[in-house]
Amino acid sequence: MRRGARAALLIGWLLALAGLGWMISQRLHVSTDLRSFMPAPTTPDQRLLMEQVGEGPGSRLLLLSIRGQSDARLAALSQGLAAALKNDARYSQVLNGSFDLGALDERLLPYRYLLSPTLDTQPLDQAYLADQLQQRLDDLSSPAASLLKGLLPRDPTLEVLQLAERWAPAKSPQLREGVWFSPQDEALLLVQTAAAGFDPGAQQQAIDGIRQAFAALPGSAGATLELSGPGYFSVVAAAQTRHQADWIGRISTVGFIALLLLAYRSIGSLLLSALPIASAALAGIAVLTVAFPAVHGITLAFGFTLLGVAQEYPIRVLSHRRAGEDALASVRTLWPLLLTAIASACIAYLAFYASGVNGLKQLALFTIVGLLVAGFSTRYLLPHLLPRRVHDVAGMHWLIQARTFVDRLPRPRWIPLVVAAAIVAMLVLARGPFWQDNLAALTPLPPELLQRDARLREALGAPDVRYLLVLEAPSAQGVLELSERLQPKADALLAQHAADALELPSRYLPSVAVQRERQATLPDRATLQHVLDQALQGLPFRADLFRPFVDDVQTARRLPPLTPERYAQTPLGQRLAAMLVERDGHWLGLGTVSGVHDVAALQALGADSHGAVRLLDLKAASESLVVDYRTRILQALAAAALLLVLTIALALRSLRRAWHVLAPMTLATFLVLAVERVAGVEISLFHLVALILAGGLGLHYALFFERDTGDAAEQRRTLHATIVCVLSALLVFGMLAWATIPVLRAIGLTVSLGVAFHFCLSILMAPHARQD
């Protein structure tokens, strides 16, 4: 190709990349919600888990502590922070212990006679009123008088305070200076975020908002604000992972560039060989932005890792150049093999697409598009740009020696048998569970964070994030009625210390039926006035003082019962809304449990309810979800493996040659699994993803080693290309294996081991050059 045409091609290519980059910058919306990387739930418990993981009241709760100042200053900071966050749309609830009568709306005040259970056991008669009025008289002569004076004419039985007590957290922390304090002298707050708990991006914003509001408070400089809770953990885990991945990525990039410079001694070739990878990445993202409304951050991170395979294509082209030969000519001879490799990798990634998980579908689409773009640009664009004069690697002295060494290696036919036996033995001998089902184990948190969380949770009496009591009924009223029937049993369990607290939805709103029953027991105006007058005899209260009370009772008799919809508009309604959810025309009540001591007793609550009441163990549900997830991926992989065998066999047109390619690859894959198991590693989904990546790389090695060109120089070039590929993969993934975060370590270790095993086995099991 002429000089001018080459320049035009290069400029055109770069322009196309710039265009893709611009399109991505316009359209790309990165999502961080981890749930799009979880499989579609199949059982009702799993569906509930998915909702609860993001939206549940427990997962959206942030626990805050402020320490390092005098109680009075800390209390002022607590009040200031609560006031600042209360009107912020990012937070749906802020609690710091300061008692707020405003929780019950003024218009709803007459509803106290329908909401409170006091009158269920106690008619509003003369004896009751007389006793209550006498107590109020005592109150008026006590220091509490100024608190109650305003309330008295409207509410002489203090029903509002009874409700407030009923709704207060079952086990609330110590109150000092009017706000919650921990035994360690920290002011405590509970903040419920509007954002989902496992959406690190949105949680980061919520946490930043809290920190900014705190920093803006006068006197906050000398105090320390600490956070805890699922949302905070998701932020910490994401930041930790990103931090380690970043520095490891930087080091390995520098090493990778140094390695390629050493191998090809040409900066031009190095820069040009980056073009197919850049095209692959940009085209992959561009297709994602068209196909999906939002691209997940994890898709991008894993996608770039998996695209590492594509770096092999230009490396193969560079290594296989002969002195004086046109780049186009050397690509043409390589192309059938490259095409086979690309097609097989794409088939393997199709398995991800079949998994049905949104995040994995994105990953599959990204990788397949990327591999195709990298492959075809390596074949049809790159050769036109490569410099004519090249340094033929085949003549390098060390390479000749290396090839001779490799050729002299013994290749006994029993190698596969020995390796297979070793794999079986190691898998049998390995101890501990085979699979790692606990997703949390993959992004572990520092133990001091977990200890702090446990301590704050205990101090605040915050509900356990693991267990939920699920009540199911055809209607919201059905759930509330079920909850009312369950309440006595729940009270009995608490008395036996099966749990510290158990909150059912009917605690906040009784069913319509119960409200109507309570309405029916309220006396009419004449009756009430009569018993009130009788009760007031001998007491010094002014004659018409309690008119507002009589009015309220009359209003309560005629009120339409309070429904969840009407209740939702009040501050307390938010609390109920989190405990009462509709799904598919069915209603679910979610009872929160704190301080579980006896799981079996709690499970027994639903024993004879025919499934209407059950204890949901979110941890067990998440593990069952992971198991289902893995089963689907394994099934998809099995199908992909079958397709792979067919593809290779068809491409090589020989079952024997296909065996030479597939046998080392399969053995190496299982060998990695076996070695990791013997080392005590529990296999997670990330190990599976990494095994597939390593398998893709191994397939290349096997394909190229199996190729019989009958040309010693070409065999040397194959060895050169493979060594460069193996070293670069070992560099990148070996670094990752040193990470302390298990997800990164899982990928790094698995791919490094895989690359090493694939390389050795494909050399040892390749048909010997001299045998042919």
Next chain:
Amino acid sequence: MSLLLSLLLPWASASASEQAAAASTLIAALGQPAPAHTAFAEARFLQMLDRPLVVSGELAWLGGDRLQRRVEHPQQETSTIADGEVTQQREGRSPRHFSLKRAPQLQVLLDSFVALLGGDAARLQQAFEVHQEGDARGAWTLTLVPRDARVAKTVASIRIDGYANASRCMHLQEADGDLAVDLLGPLAARMPAEPTREALAALCQSAP
């Protein structure tokens, strides 16, 4: 004439700073070591009620910001203020707790009592504007007006009548017109069965 005036109103002509100094001297003289106990009888004149509420018992300063008010008649009841929290205990009922912040009346009571019993003029002047009047016989009156606007919304003023080194009466005037009069020490025994505002004012002004 000026001599007569100065004899009749020994402190009336004194300058503001002299008056403050005199108040400090008086307050310092009122101080007692903790724990200090004193009998009390209280009459509360409330607009809600046709007649005043009368209770009696013992007030105790336990040192620091801890105060106890024990009512013996007509019902047993103990209220304790400690660590910013009020605990109210009534016979046969579970104790009631609330924050001092929610009861400004109590905060005022605490501030004035602790400062008076501790002889801490500075603390008293920090929480209140203090006015003092007195006569040659040794009778005096301290008027305390809360400086905190939030507190002043419920408590308009406190007036303490005394003689020599002893407080005898405390009048707590609430902003809504309600009034509590506490007879302290030996005077507590002289609470009338059906007190009126006027009768109590006379009692407080009477010679010991």
